Amino acid sequence: MLKRVSLVLVALTLLVIAGCSKAPEVEMQAAQAGLDAAKTAEAQDYAPDAYRTASDTLNAAMAAKQEQDSKFALFRSYGKSKEMFVRAKALADNAATQAAQEKERVKQEVTNLITQAQAAIDSAAAALKKAPKGKGNKAEIELINNDLVDVQASFTEAQNDFNAGKYKVAQAKVEAVMQKANSIINEIAMAAAKKAGK
């Protein structure tokens, strides 16, 4: 009789142990760290859809884990939540990668604009240097020189925004700078023509 009771107790203990499957803490922490990294990589700005998918998957995984946590130990099974945490981590990594790529793309786009703007400013400065000066266009040349100083200041401001990672702001400012630099080149040509024609 005692032997039978012992066997039942052993069987029950084994069942309880089997039922108490381990919670996927490591996977959960990895997924949370992945999402934090994506956030740091500004995925909410540069890859919002990918970030949202990763965040939703992480929340769903946590809910799945919570559901199992609430169950009687014998019936717990963390297989599904573990799998979801792993997926959430992969999605978070993907969001971070996408954000980095998009940020780099925008950065490159603004870098190209900055290069073009610098070229336009250089052209304007060179044209101003070459412009025939003297009686007839002195005032215009002086004024254009002032404008060029302002354009250069605006350009420096845009570069500072760029260096601070404010790419959209930098882009808008650089576009305005380019427009003005090009109009200065035209003004110089007109001033030179006036001088030539007296």
Added chain:
Amino acid sequence: MRKFIIGLGILLVVTAAIVILFVGAPNPPVVSLERAKQMLNKAEKAGALRYSSEMYRSAEDLIKIGWMEMARQNGRLAPFRNYKTADSLLTLAYQKGEDAAERAEQTIQNLQATVQGERNQLYDELLEWRESLNGTLAKNDGEAYWNRAELAYKTSEKLMNTGEYEEARSKIILGKESLRRLGKIVAEYSNDEAQKLHIWGRWVEETLEHSRATGSYALIVDKGKHKTYLVLGGRLKMTFNCDLGYNPSTQKLFAGDGATPEGKYYVTAVKNNGASKYYRALLINYPNATDRQRFAESKARGIISKRSRIGGLIEIHGEGGRDRDWTEGCVALSNRDMDRLMQFVSIGTPVTIVRRANNWP
């Protein structure tokens, strides 16, 4: 019989257990969860992360808490499940998300309206100043400020188009500041003009009186109106348009300042075609004694550099009619007008140059 009853009992217990465990359990608030998530998504797209971030974060947290509560209830035995708290939390999350979206939309709308209003105001001011500048001799001094304001205005447009309203606003403020400085320059110029108006009026009166008394010709140049008047016997005989020095708004102080002198002069030489670089010319006696005194005082007071020279060779010459002030300080008429003028003017003819002749002619 006994075994049958025991078996039946076990069957009934198992069936009852199944019914209790899986039937009659309340439904989890999945719909509320999905609605809350969709609203949060909408809020994010509306710009809530930037413009109503606190509300957004609050909605986000409520979704998480509600979701966890729902999961906790899911884990319980059916008879013990209660989703009321989860549902309330998710409903609250939906409302918070909705509020966040509305707040963001409203903030953006307000910002757009405010910044656009300020831009329109700056644009109007730019137009007004353009007109004012075109009609003033202080144009060159103010032009740089006007251009700076215009650049700020154009940059603000680009910033607005990318949704950077605060940055756009700071540019508009910069533009307004430039126009304020422009206003200061023009005001200083106007004050200076108001103070000297009676002096110029007296010069004009004296010139007319001399012409009347001697029955001779005299020239009066009104810089403000860009006109050169030929007077005979105190009466206006002819009017000519003229261009001035590229810095027309001030009294001439030294060589190279681009200003046309203001004072009472007379013709010292008549240069016909070939003798002048600018078709035909009338040389005047700048600098006169008053100019020399002013030059010396300005040097002594440090207003101008010690190395400055007073300059000279101020003429009324041809090659004018360009509709802009371009000379180094001379008065330029069109060649045709020079031909007409030269018929009446000779050495000794008085030439009075004023910034504004007030009520004459």
